[in-house]
Amino acid sequence: MELIFKIFLINLYLFTLNQAFNSNSVATECQKELCKLPFCSCGGNDIPGNISRDQVPQMVLITFDDAVTSLNSRLYSELFNDSRLNPNGCPVSATFYINHEYTDYCEVQNLYSRGHEIASHSISHSMGKGLSYEQWVNEVVGQREILSEYANVKVEDIRGFRAPYLSVGGDRMFQMLYDYNFTYDSSMPSRESDPPSWPYTLDYKMNHDCVISPCPGKSFPGVWEIPLTMWNGGGCSMSDACRYPEDSDGVYNLILENFERHYNSSKAPFGLFYHSSWFVHSHHKEGFIKFLDKIRNMNDVYIVTNWQAIQWIQNPTPLNKLKDFKAFQCDYSNRAKCENAQSCALRHNGIRYMRTSKPCPENYPWVTKTSLKKSSRN
Template sequence: QQQQQQQQEQQQQQYQPQPQQPVRQQPVQQSTYRPLEILTTPAPQVPLRETYQPQEKPTYNNQQSLIYNTDYDEDLIAQIEQDNVYDQPTRPPTRTNSNNNRNRGSSSYVGQERDTPTAVTSNRGTHPPRTRPTLKPSGTIVSKAQEFVDIYRYPPTRPEPLYPQPTPDKTAAKCRKDVCLLPDCACGGKDIPGDLPVETVPQIVLITFDDSVNDLNKQLYTDLFEKGRVNPNGCPITATFYVSHEWTDYSQVQNLYAEGHEMASHTVSHSFGEQFSQKKWTREIAGQREILAAYGGVKLSDVRGMRAPFLSVGGNKMYKMLYDSNFTYDSSLPVYENRPPSWPYTFDYKIFHDCMIPPCPTRSYPGVWQVPMVMWQDLNGGRCSMGDACSNPSESEGVTKMIMKNFERHYQTNRAPFGLFYHAAWFTQPHHKEGFIKFLDTINQMPDVWIVTNWQMLQWVRDPTPISRINSFQPFQCDYSDRPKRCNNPKVCNLWHKSGVRYMKTCQPCPDIYPWTGKSGIRSSRIDNEIEDSTA
């Protein structure tokens, strides 16, 4: 028994230290428990998030309680970002700095945008930092574009007829002078309008240039028209420019127009047009008229005429387009008969001359005029419809002599308008330019010679006025106050075209695309819209 008691005491002694283990474990349990208490205390810190609540209510309304009663959930935050890219005030600062430059959307910046209606618009496809800085500038650009692109404020018109006219687009009859009466109709030929005596008729001279206007010909136009040459009434001499689109500097177009010159259409693409449909002619001729108005500052109503590239006319389809599009005249038909030369005529009736470059019109298009290209003769007896197509002499004196010889055939007979029809490239030969300027200075000293535009000339034909009253003839005056000012600081539009970059200068707003047939980039274009409607 004693041995058993001793064994029990030994066992009890061995067991007594074991209760000390909970004492050692207690601190461990407390150390693991206390952090749990610390982790649970931030959970009710809702007031920290409620500080943003006044800003959130206007945007999310009833969603606020859902957002603030939950922990930060990445999926929920991503969904909120998707719903409104620009408005992110609920996101804590530590998270805004870690996602694609979102730190740009500071609270002060967002507060400024929220005052504007654009701040709450959904924009899922554009990165916010790229669009935010351009909100105000783009608004001003759009307003300017709307102001300038409204090209139909001055719609194209032809003079209203005073007398009955033949049915349009019907087979043209032979012209009768007792029926075809001014100012609406003219049969053409050698007879002077109004039956004026030849000595009372001013000799009108027409200077025209075809193709693009740019730096290559800028100096030429300066030398011709900015050296003090004036008409007998003191107004500067003027010319007509048949402008094609490609390579044209529209700031220079605006400058020429501001100085009184006439702008006319020479197509957009400068292509052969004998096979064009009427719709294609509309895109080319009327489309270029819109481009001149939108980017050159030219009033649409002042683009009255056209010339076909390469004198390749389109027959009835082209002239039907001119009639339907309210053009006043064409100047594309060469006339072989030149002794005496022909006066301008209308397409009310059949043309009186041979068709040199078919197809010519065979139907009636009342009110549409033709400024005939009376053919020249060079010093060798050859014929040419444009001055630069002649066999030109190799020295300046010969050039002056050839031009003067053709001028005198007009001046000494019926004084029909004398045309100086050129491309600017012809003047790159120094003796060509020198000979032409000698001729120009000679006729500019003559008291009965007037160097005017095609439309000014047609206004005289419609209302023949003798030399004695020509100084007060209103169309020959030079009040251009209704035209835009010179373009002294053009912008350069960097545009893509034909797999390359084109730089188009203009003082008007730049288009989004390089203007072309059917795609002019003009918001108020009726030509582009008609094409879209027809293909819809």
């Protein structure tokens, strides 16, 4: 009976979409009576599912942009060690937006095997504002395919994207995400920080000002946006672009102040969006770790991937039932660690070394020349 009801809901939603949108419709103001979970969300500061605040987990989203290398992998092992667990006993996890050049795909595979989320950050890490639709496809879908081929990440697990430099490409970029079945984007800053907004879908008009243009103007049903909420006291949306004090306690206090703005209001997911280079400064790392160790002892805080957060929003589950919430579980026994890796020396503006457990390609994978035999772009 439950299955029949779910099928009915899906069919009802698809019918509603048919009535509300055509393939190139201009996005309109969100209509809460039509936009219903799990398929559609208006965002804003309303808690999904009308759950009482004391039963809502405060989700913390840690992300890292750019290449994964043998050097920054040591940092990730330190931050996400076995002692840092969520209240359900599962290890804390992060999302990695990975571009191609200099990436060690053996280390990417190891991150994936430990339950972290792997997402696309384009191949060449180019500014996106002027890219054509075809260029967006080659960059973003191409990197998804490279990650799958050389890091053994299932294509269907690469659901997310962040534009390099947060340089979004308007409707062309979002059309690419929609056409190639990406679940979400996380590239658009939001000034709506008091209280912070929950993630939303792009069925309707985005629910905050466009900070970095061009933003989407059309409707892209079912594509989620995880906005980069600007910080108070730091003047930034990427956390490593904030103006931090020069000591670890000051770093800790700035992060904690912005966390509490989420925790004490809408409980929208709190984002910690970084590049690994920020942690080179010892007081940055010390302040960050001090914050991590504070929140990991709070029984209503979960450090999860962006995809896990979306799954919670789609199916809001109170704290007293979270231990059995499937999306927050941590059985990754079907994800193999990288073994028997080889270092492939390939020509690309000099010599590039690419580690992978797969056979070395004949040529260095690049935009439109990924060296892959099969591609969803063909």
